[in-house]
Each structure stands twice: as C-alpha cells, then as structure tokens.
Amino acid sequence: MSLNEQVSKILENFDNASSNEIIDVLKQIQPQFQSNLTSEYLAGKIQKIVDIGDESEKKKQCKALTPYLDWYLQGL
Numbered sequence: 001m002s003l004n005e006q007v008s009k010i011l012e013n014f015d016n017a018s019s020n021e022i023i024d025v026l027k028q029i030q031p032q033f034q035s036n037l038t039s040e041y042l043a044g045k046i047q048k049i050v051d052i053g054d055e056s057e058k059k060k061q062c063k064a065l066t067p068y069l070d071w072y073l074q075g076l
Contacts, residue, residue, distance in 0.1 A: 003028055007069050014066065019058035023049060026065060029072045042068060 001009075006025050010017045026046055033039045042065070049061045 004073065007072055011066065011069055011073070014063065019049065019055060019062050022059075022062040022065075026062075026068060029068065032072070 003025070007029070010022055010025060014022075023046055026042065030039055030042045030046065033042065045061075045065060049058050049065075052058045052061065
C-alpha cells in the first residue's frame with residue numbers, strides 16, 4: 001500500500017485506525033515537509049504522543065495532527 005493510500009485510509013476511517021498506525025504514517029511524511037521548523041515541530045508532537053501511556057489520550061492527540069495528513073495529500 002502506498003503512503004498516499006495509507007494516509008487516505010486513516011483520514012477516511014480515523015476511528016478504526018490505531019494510534020501506532022497513525023504515528024507510523026506521520027513519521028513517514030514528517031521528513032517530506034519543506035520547512036525544517038514544521039518537520040521538527042511534528043517530530044516533537046509525535047514524541048509526546050509516543051510517551052503517553054493511555055491509548056485513548058494518544059488517539060485524541062493524534063486527531064489534532066490530522067491537518068498534517070491533509071497537507072500531505074494536498075502536496076505539502
């Protein structure tokens with residue numbers, strides 16, 4: 001499955017995607033952002049989510065990062 005397909009799948013069915021799946025996709029798109037500041041900011045957000053122990057809180061924090069998935073599909 002291509003990265004575009006993975007991103008689309010997550011956006012279409014966010015509630016059924018695991019936080020780990022979302023984080024993996026975010027990690028894959030993170031280096032593709034043209035701005036180092038954006039890339040570093042996203043890396044920090046991802047690390048904060050990884051450090052959370054509660055799955056429901058992880059999912060809530062992942063939901064806040066869905067604009068990055070949208071931007072990826074729009075061509076960054």
